[in-house]
Amino acid sequence: MTVRLIMSGAVVGQELAAEFGPLPPSMLPVGVQKLYELQLAAVGGHGVVHLVLPEAHAVSPYDSDRLAALGVEIVPIPEGLRLGEAVVYALNAIGAGDGPVHILHGDTLISDPPLDQADLIVGGQRGNEYAWAEMELDAQGRVLSLVNSAAGEDGHEGWPVATGYFAFASGLDLLRSLTRMRGDFIGGVNHYLAEHAVSLAPAQGWLDFGHLQTFFQSRLAVTTARAFNTVRIDGLTARKSSADQAKIWAETHWLQEAPPTVQVYCGRLLGFGAEDGRVFYETEYEYLPVLSELFVHGAVGRKPWLRILASCQDFLAACAAHRGTGSGDAALKLLVADKTQARLEAFARDSGFPIDQPLSLEGRPMPSLRAISEALVPAYGLEAGRPDSILHGDFCFSNILYDSRVRRIKAIDPRGLVGDKPTIYGDLRYDLAKLAHSVVGRYDQIIAGRCAVTVDGSDYAIAFEEIACQPWLQAGLADLTIDGVAGLSSEVRAIMVSLFLSMIPLHADRPDRQKAFVANALRLYAELEAA
Known part of the structure; x- marks a missing residue:
């Protein structure tokens, strides 16, 4: 039986850790997924895949369930092992015999690897000046040896580099070679090459996520491929x-x-x-990384997150400093009160959902969706007399990038419309509510599918994967005040609930998300009532 290893037994280097936290490479975020999901789409379906992770890395219950569903067995290994030592440890831990062993580096994605062949090394052309293992070939394409080239060097002209996928015919011979070379992976592979005819397999599609520069280039390639x-x-x-x-x-x-x-x-x-x-x-x-990636899949610490929140505050303060000539209250009525009612009517009409039927949350009686939307209107603060100011209009984590070098956010995809009128102005409370709907409403976890929703008749329940930074961010947002508006004021919380009600019909192609939005609106409304 072929043994398939994804070697992700050490955390990423300092550059990537500064952006995403100390994650094993297979756990890096790539959009709404983690890298391991893309890797398994390429190498899964051909027997059991073993994902090698550091012992100290706490795998979330969601990832444990997801990996099990994908037929993956996790192999925890001690930290501090060199790559060759980690391979030896993993093969011994799973009791591998003398069958073929396929190894994929945890920071690598190969789109069409040679899953049914052995004694092959997938090679590609060097595209940057990082350190690589180059392949010396003979005239027939046999790999004679791997030669490390230092970062910044040009290397040997025309020599392909090892992309990170190795297929060995004999697991025992690989173990002997790595052990003889005392855990040096390149040395062990070269020892194996001296005894076996190993060929070059040209990479059909190769993405490297192991360095900061190559990570963002590879993420772009994944994004544009869709x-x-x-x-x-x-x-x-x-x-x-x-x-x-x-x-x-x-x-x-x-x-x-x-x-x-x-x-x-x-x-x-x-x-x-x-x-x-x-x-x-x-x-x-x-x-740059997107905040939704960092929030759902990252492991960024408290201080970096508070710097991100501080930059969000600076942006909103800069917007609030520029007044328009209209009424913020009037803009808020168009953006929230009128829109929510219209969207709920559309949801009932298109799906048949009974928006006038009382619901319940984990057995607790709750009003109908229509009754909730009507009860929220007085809480919006539409008579507050606020002037309008610059409004982004969609200031949520999926539209915010972060540049850690200058400690500044980049907001993309502004709304630009209030009702049917093009304008840069609106109400600050709406932007704060959009930010809260990511932090408190946990919208991005719903989109990533990292929550559990149960529906029993008219009773709803929702539970989210625990995220370490979420309590810090919620507390930080609660402490924030911009132009006299508290980050989690009752008005902001009421608008946040309405956002989840109004987005239900926009996801008609995903009934699972619609159920999550209903459950989440009930959860947030219950918390608003209790505040």
């Missing part, structure tokens, strides 16, 4: 387009009109226009 109707990224620019001309022109107008003190926190507008019946605008593409 079908997007509205966003096209080429590594230099991000072009957002739509047949909805009003929406795109409104976002363009916002990016043009925002003052410099606000623009420094936003994506830089490069151009706009129309093409093939669709309008578009282009911004500079930023190679």
Whole structure:
């Protein structure tokens, strides 16, 4: 039986750890997934896969269940082992015999590896100046040896590099070779090569997530490989387009009109226009982590998160400092009160959901969705007399990037519309509610599927995966005050509940998410009532 190992037994280097926390490479976030999910899509389905992780890494219950469902066995290993020592430890721990052994480095993604072949090393062309193991070949394409090249060196002209996928025909011979070379992986492979005819297998698709530079390039490649109707990224620019001309022109107008003190926190507008019946605008593409990735999948510590929250506060304060000539209360009525009622009516009409039926949350009686939406209106503070100010309009984690080098956020995809009017102005409380719907409402966990929802008739329950930073962020948001508005004031919390009600019909293609939004709206409304 073939043994398949994903070697992720040490945490990432300092550069990546500074961005995402001290994670094993297979646990790095790639959009709404972790890297291991992409790796298993490539190497899974051919027997048991063993994921090698550091003993000290606490695997979340969600990841444990997910890995088990994908047929993966976790192999915990002591920290501090070299790669070759880790391979020896893992093979001994699982009791591997003399069958084939396939090894994938935990920071590597190979799209079409040679799953049914052995004595092959997948090779590709060196694309940067990091240290690599180059392959010396003979005329027939046999790998004679691996040679380490130092970072910054050009290496040998024309020599392919080992991409991180190795297929060995004999597990016992591999063990002997690694043991003889005292755990030196390259030395052990070279010892094996001296006794076995191992060929080069050209990489069909190779992405390296092991360094900061290559991580963001590889993440971009994964992103652009998917079908997007509205966003096209080429590594230099991000072009957002739509047949909805009003929406795109409104976002363009916002990016043009925002003052410099606000623009420094936003994506830089490069151009706009129309093409093939669709309008578009282009911004500079930023190679930065998205807060939704950091929140759901990262392991960033308390101090970095508080710096991120402080930058969010700076951005919102810069927006609040620029007044319009209208009423924030009137804008809030259009953005929340009117929209929520209309969206619930659409949800009832399209799905048949009884929005007038009383519900319950874990056995506790709750009002109907319509009754909740009506009860929230007085809590919005529509008579507060607030003037309008610059409004981003969609200030949630999935639209916020973070540059740790300058400790500044970059907000993307501004709303630009209040009702059907293009404007850069609105109400600060709405932006705070959008931020709260990620921190307190845990929207990004729902989108990533990292929550458990149960529905029994009209009774709902929702439980979220524990995230270490969530309590810190919630407390920090509660302590925050901008232009006289507390970060988790009753008005902000009420608007946050309405956001989950209004987004239900927008996910008609995902009934599981709709159930989660209903359950979450009930949870947040119950907490608002209890406050």
